[in-house]
Amino acid sequence: MKLTRREFLAMAGRASAALPFLLGQSGCTGFVIKTDPETGLSLGYVAGDVTHDSAIVWLRAQPGSLVSLQYGKDPALSEFMSLAPISVESDSDYSARIKIERLEPATRYYYRAAVAGKKPGPIARFLTAPAPNDNAIVKFCFSGDTRESYQPFTIMDAIRANQPNFFVHLGDTIYADRNGTATQLPEFWAKYRDNRDDAASQRLFADTSVYVVWDDHEVADNYEGFHPLAATARRAFFDYWPVGRNSQETDRLYRSFRWGKVVDLFLLDARQYRDHSSGTLLGKQQKEWLFDSLASSSALFKCIATSVPFYGGGRDRWDGYPRERAEVFQWINQKKIKNVASISADVHYAAVTRLSDRLRLKEIVAGPMAAPLNVLATGLSKRFEFFFNKNFNFGMITIDPKSSTPHMLVEIRDPINETLYKTRIDAV
Structure with a gap:
């Protein structure tokens, strides 16, 4: 049987995905990370x-x-x-x-x-980002899910080759609950050291900047709200990522960033404020912040970065909070907020999903970069404009405000940087 290059690489990706299970799980001790004796530094920047x-x-x-x-x-x-x-x-x-x-x-x-x-x-x-009134083209990549036993994270080199203005890591930056479970702070640190020691990741991080959110595996599988390990895991997350601390709320992870007049990026914390009994994923303060920020944004596009998708994946995602999800869409409609898009990860497949035809609201799902593929997902829902679960992947968005029709170009790419799907979202 003769295979195309893409088919061979896809098969190799699936084989590497199975390898950790064949080799068995390691303890949670972490690799020994040696400091460069000449510079006194380790793990890059x-x-x-x-x-x-x-x-x-x-x-x-x-x-x-x-x-x-x-x-x-x-x-x-x-x-x-x-x-x-x-x-x-x-x-x-x-x-x-x-x-x-x-x-x-x-x-x-x-x-x-x-x-x-x-x-x-x-x-x-x-x-650095353009000045708030600058109408510059913006290009960024995003994805999620990097499990240490799936190293090397070669997809990072594919992301880097596109020379994005920045990269968004949408969570599961480590798997604290796999291949040895972290329960103490040094064990969480070891998980981050293991992943940061990846050469392709170091090359990407040396070449562009990162915005990062967490998801469940930084703490424990399907983590929500209060968890006995949350405080320790959150401390380790802050210790190993360049995330600014809010002076009024030091544990806060949700925040926003503006790139010129072109895009406002709203990074959500989809984990620590959850309360199923109250039907909230965001919590009161974060929801108010999101609503106020969306309504006041003057950017051409408003991009909501949520570690879990608005549609698909069951109770652990927005599907488990249908009332609050509806409130988000109703707010966008009520305030006539235009050109909103969502990016997400977590479900271990790539997709472009129509969240609301009336609002022209789409979600772009990417990943995993290096974690098990969701081979059980079918992609049969009519909401899916595109669905892919055969290989690791990432998303790339290019926003061109200077085109005759300003637009957002969305691409899903594979580990060898071939485009799996491309669509254009015109601004209105």
């Missing part, structure tokens, strides 16, 4: 929560070291600015999140960490 004038950089250094961040516009950093050194401490697993401020919009910045007495680390880069 991650830039995140980028705005038009700021960014947060995550890094990890050898115990007891003082580390500073150098940054500038010169790719070789022959000229740079330097932030005051900070000490990495054991209570954050020797990681640090450093905020860079007073940056220029729509500008490529280069940065590196420097441990006192050591050679400076490698140079990475990120792009």
Whole structure:
């Protein structure tokens, strides 16, 4: 039997998906992550929560070291600015999140960490968002689900090849409850170290910035509301991702980011405020924030990033909260909010779903990047405009406000960067 290249790679992907089960599960001890003796650094960098004038950089250094961040516009950093050194401490697993401020919009910045007495680390880069009134084209990629036993995460190289302005990780960034269950903070840290040690992930994170939300597997399967491990798991999440802390509500993960006049990105926390008895997935404060933010947005497109999809997947997703889901759609209709789209992951298949024809509301589902494929899902629902569960995948969105008809171009791509599906959503 002769196979096409795509068929061969799809078969290889499914074979690698089965491999962890064939080899058995490992304990939750984590790999030994060696520090580079020349630089005193380990696990690369991650830039995140980028705005038009700021960014947060995550890094990890050898115990007891003082580390500073150098940054500038010169790719070789022959000229740079330097932030005051900070000490990495054991209570954050020797990681640090450093905020860079007073940056220029729509500008490529280069940065590196420097441990006192050591050679400076490698140079990475990120792009700041356009100014709020800038009508620039925006391109970003997104997906979810990265389970350590499915390394290497080669799909990260495919994402990187598209040179997105930023990448959105929609949760299940680790699997704390698989291949050894994490119950203590050092065990959660070990899960993050294992995934951050992936070479393809380090290459992607060195080349663009990241917005990240969590889902259930950062804590436990189908985690919702109060869970005895939630506080510990949330601390580890903050320790290992460049996520800004809200000064009024330090545990808050929902937040928004604007890229010019083109898109407002609303990142939801679909886990820690759930209460089935009250029928809420978002909780009162987050729902009010989302409603107010959507109504006040002047961006061309409003993109809701939810770790779980609005349609499909059963009780653990928005299907389990039909009243609140209806409230979201009713608010969009009542306030006549145009050009809303949703991106999500979690269900381990890719899809483009018609949520409401009347509202012209679509959801783009991507993933997994490296986790079991949902081979039991059928995609027979009439809501599905597209459905795919044969291989790992990611989504890419390009918003062009300068076209004769401003629009959002949606693509679903596979691990070799071939386009599985493409559709265009015109702005109205």
